Amino acid sequence: MADKYKQWSVQRLKCELAQRGAACGGRKINLIERLESYDRNKNFREDPIIIPEPLDVFWPITGFQQLRPEHRKSMPQLTYHQIEQYFLYRMAEDKQMTSDLKALEKGKDLLNGERIFACSMSSDDAHIYLSGIVGAAMKQKLSYNFKIGIDKRTGDPLNSHCECPAGKGPHGTCKHVAAVFLMVESFVEKGNLAVRKGCTDNMQSFHVPKKIYDGKPLAADRIPWKRKHTDEMLEDPRKDKYMKFSSGYSSYIYNCMVNFCSQSSTNISLRYLTPSTSLQVASRDHDYLQQPITEHLVDKAVAVSPKDAKDIEKSTRMQAKSKTWFDERKWRITASRFGDIVKMTCRRDTRKLCSSIYQPKSIITYPIIHGRQHESRAISMFEELTHFKVKKCGLFVSVKYPFLGATPDGLVENDAIVEVKCPYGGRDVDIKPGKKFPFLVESNGKITLKSSHKYYDQIQGQLYISGRKLCYFIVYTFCDILILKLEYDEEYCLLSLLPKLEIFYKKHFRPYVASCL
Structure with a gap:
C-alpha cells in the first residue's frame, strides 16, 4: 500500500486526505505517512451507532385520503376529556405528566382562526392515523406538518408529532396538535370539519354581491339606530287633518292589499311595507277551533306511519x-x-x-x-x-x-x-x-x-x-x-x-x- 501511495501525485494525496476529513498540509512524505496511519487504524473503529429519533414509531407513508364528511362514520368517539387527559398525563406509552393544558387553550384559538390547512386520514385494524398541515399562530407564511395516532376502538390519543419545537414526538403536546385534536372532536360529535378550504374548493363568486339583504320590513320607530331616539326625531310631520283617520282605515288598506295579492297572484311593493304576521297572533285570532293552530302543527309534525x-x-x-x-x-x-x-x-x-x-x-x-x-x-x-x-x-x-x-x-x-x-x-x-x-x-x-x-x-x-x-x-x-x-x-x-x-x-x-x- 505504501508503494501505491508513493506513485500518487501530491494533488491526489491531498484529495484522498480531504475525503477522509484529515489535514492536507505538509510534504509528500508526511501525506503518505498520514494515509498509511489511516489504513492501519481503520479496523479499530466500530460501525457507527444510529440512535433512533423519538418519532421512531410506526407511521404509515401511503394510503392517506383527504378527510371528508363521509369519514365520520369510521372515526372513533373522541371526547374533550380524553384530549385533556392526554395533554395532562400523556395517556400513551410513557405515562409522563406534563400538565400542558395551556397548549389546549392556544389550540382553540388556532382552530377558531381556521389555521388547519390540510388533514388526511389512514387506518388499519387497530389505529386511525392523521396527517396534515397547521399554520403558525403569528406568521402567515409559516406552517408545520403533524402526525397523530388514535386508537380505533376507544378513541384514545396514542401518538402525536409536530415539526414545531414544542411538538417533537412520539407524544408531542403543542398547540398545533391540540388544534387538530379539537377539530377531530368537533368533527366526530357535530360533523363540523374545520379545515380551511382552498380558493379552488369553492365555486367562483365574482358576480355574487358582498351582502344580500334578507330582512323583514320594520316600522320606522323600530329601525335600529346608533343615535338615541328623541321626541323630535319621531315627530309626525303631517298636518292634523291628515292624521285623523279612523282606527280601522289601516286595516282596511291592509285587507285590500292582501285580497288583491291572493286573487291576482301578483306582488306589489306595498306588501313589503307591513311587518309579517306573527304565528302566535294568528293562532289567537282563530280561538273558535278545538285546538290552537300551533298545537295542530306540532301534532302534524310528529305524526308517523x-x-x-x-x-x-x-x-x-x-x-x-x-x-x-x-x-x-x-x-x-x-x-x-x-x-x-x-x-x-x-x-x-x-x-x-x-x-x-x-x-x-x-x-x-x-x-x-x-x-x-x-x-x-x-x-x-x-x-x-x-x-x-x-x-x-x-x-x-x-x-x-x-x-x-x-x-x-x-x-x-x-x-x-x-x-x-x-x-x-x-x-x-x-x-x-x-x-x-x-x-x-x-x-x-x-x-x-x-x-x-x-x-x-x-x-x-x-x-x-x-x-x-x-x-x-x-x-x-x-x-x-x-x-x-x-x-x-x-x-x-x-x-x-x-x-x-x-x-x-x-x-x-x-x-x-x-x-x-
Missing part, C-alpha cells in the same frame, strides 16, 4: 353522529326523561322541564364522559360472556304515541334490547346495592333493578316503543359487571306510564313547543 317509523330508525343508527337523530328527537319526549315526568310533583316547574326536553343543554361532566367512553367496552364484555351479538339501532318512534321516542344502546336477536350503565361513582368497586348503586335493590337474595327508579321507567318505555319483550340491563365497572334480564311489564306501561306521558304531552309539552314556533 309504520313505514316512517322504520325509516327513522334506519336513518338514525349513528345516533349522536347523525343530524337526523337530533332533528327527530327535538319535538318528542325520549325514554331517558320518562322517569322525570312520571315522578313529577305539583311543585315541579313544568316549563323548565319542558325547556330541558325541547332544548337540552350540552353538559359535559366526568360521569357523562365516563359513560360514553366505556359503553362499548361493556357491550364487548357482554358479547364475550353471553355469546350474543349486539346490533346498533336508531331512534324508535311509537306509531300510536308519535310524540314518544326511544334509543336503546343496542339490539339482541329479534326480541331483546340492551341498556348499559357505567356509574362514575362506583367505577372502582364491586357492584352491589348501596350508596354507589342507588338504582339496585336485593330481593330474595338476588340483585335487581328498583321499580321506583327512573331507569325502570326508561327501560319499560324502550321495550314498549321498540316492540320487544326483554331487556339486558348491563352495569359495568372497572372490576365487575352485572347483567340483569328485565321483562316487559305490560300492565305498568298501559295503565300507568303511557297515560301519564300522554297527559304531560297534551297539557304541558305540546303547548310549550307550540309557543316556541
